[in-house]
Amino acid sequence: MSTAAKEIKLQITQMDKVYDNGDGVRNINLDVYNGEIVTMLGPSGCGKTTILRTIGGFLNIDAGDITINNQSIAQLPPEKRPTAMVFQSYNLWPHMSIYENLAFGLKLRKIPKDEIARRIDAMLEMVRMPGCEKKYPNQLSGGQQQRIAIARSLLLQPEVLLLDEPFSALDAKIRMQMREELKKIQSELGITVVFVTHDQEEAMAISHRIVVMNKGKFEQVGSPTEVYDNPATKYVASFIGEMNFWNQGNEVIAVRPEDVKILPGHTDNGINGTVRTVMILGHYVDVNVQCGETVIKCFIPRTECGSCDVGDQVHVEFGRNVVFPKDE
Template sequence: MRSPKVQLKRVTKKYANGDGVENINLEIYEGEILTLLGPSGCGKTTLLRILGGFNAIDDGEVLINGNNVVQLAPEKRPTAMVFQSYNLWPHMTVFENLAFGMKLRKMPRTQIKEAIKSMLDLLKMNGTEKKYPNQLSGGQQQRIAIARSLLLKPSVLLLDEPFSALDAKIRMQMREELKKIQAQLNITVMFVTHDQEEAMALSHRIVVMDKGKIAQVGTPTEIYDQPVSKYVASFIGEMNFIKEADGELAVRPENVRICSGNSGNYKGTITSIMILGHFASVHINYEGQDVKAFVARSASFELCETMPVSFELIKYQRYKKGA
């Protein structure tokens, strides 16, 4: 059985406006990327800042490597935090930015130089040592910000929506790079995002937050296939909610199968068809409700708007009223 690297026990932090987190119990294991996911104000950044020592707590314990760090200042904790805004010093070169923390720890100059060279090799950014942050792209600046934290060899790397300022293509590249670096160095990462796609792509486990509490913890597959509540089901991925007398059926668009003829259990009329690359999104009016189905692009050519169709649900979950 794996021993936890980080343990949050009964952690509570409340702000004057009522926001914050309450009675949080959570474990993070060595070498995993654990992502806190949820909408603005759900408490995910508060938890990250609590672990980093930037927010004091009202109650509970924060253990790293078995040691309670509640009384330790951020610089005394075995953590390093990367912010959304990079926080690179504009008057320093890349080398000086990377060396800053190691110089404070009084590491030998030759060791600093070797460590920076190895890190830039890993990030494929050799030759940028003498450049200033304003000479780098947003993605390159974020790589340097992450590298600066990694060079301090933290027990836990804390990432607060680090890719949200980047465009979609660069964001995807940065996710892939982070996952490779994390695997190569076997570092423990706590990642905060409101982007469900990012959470699904990066994480070993996801913590879905809702109004200061944990709604569900699980692997991306568990969260996607077995959401424990309608809130989680609606927050992760696309979901149809089909009303019934005593509740609702939650079904993913890829689990709605359009049938030939009238062989399906449900009958409706196609209202729109959108080609999205290799597949198509088909909207069906079912008893006044909009049901979305994903179908292969080749199959969509046999369909048209206003066409009556039948369909069946391959896999779904039932939520009773109020669940």
């Protein structure tokens, strides 16, 4: 998604939210464009959920501003904001049927009954769960409950949909399906989404842009391709995907396993090593080479691996790589 011609939907400016113990986020600036998925990615405690909750109104900010469509929302309570939030824990009311769960917010908005029914029918079709209106949450699987939670939020037609680790309680296969569903729904509706996760594969899969966070600060903001191919800092390089780090003088060379070549025999002026492990993982082979005190990981297409065995003397060559100062 090109951001050049896009209108800014959500803007966070010079925002601070600091807790009593000194943790939190400071001087946060972010533009989110209309119709894009921006993912806040980082380990637990880095501040990503804090930012999401300030957008949703569940936390008050200490400084700065948050605007949607150029209107400040910083002083509005959650129910008055043009946002909807989906939590990890679904938050469906267990005593209400699926229809009642979905209709609840629309009734509060005084929307006519027949219009509510029409919208719910259309939304259940969109999340691929038609005909489940009379069921109760405990009759649905975790993935189905999360679809209903997302449907309930989308029915409110928010300007910005906020998702707080919504798929982390699901097993791997369902999680992958839900990512695909979310991308499809987001694309069809053209909605703006701010997504929070600690799972870098999830961030790479669903995002137009990723905000990589570390200790309350932004390390890099860019497309999945940008943060993968051109990490701005050593932290980003180590956090996104697999990465080898090779110390050379005052520099550290960062190279992806798929950009490492293994060649037979030792060489006079290259990086020599011994094959430590060989693991066949479907269409590629994961080979670890012990080079001095460093283990270099290589991903080799299965067709090119040949007869690479544990104990073989080899040397490695680096393809595309990024260089960082050693003390970074």
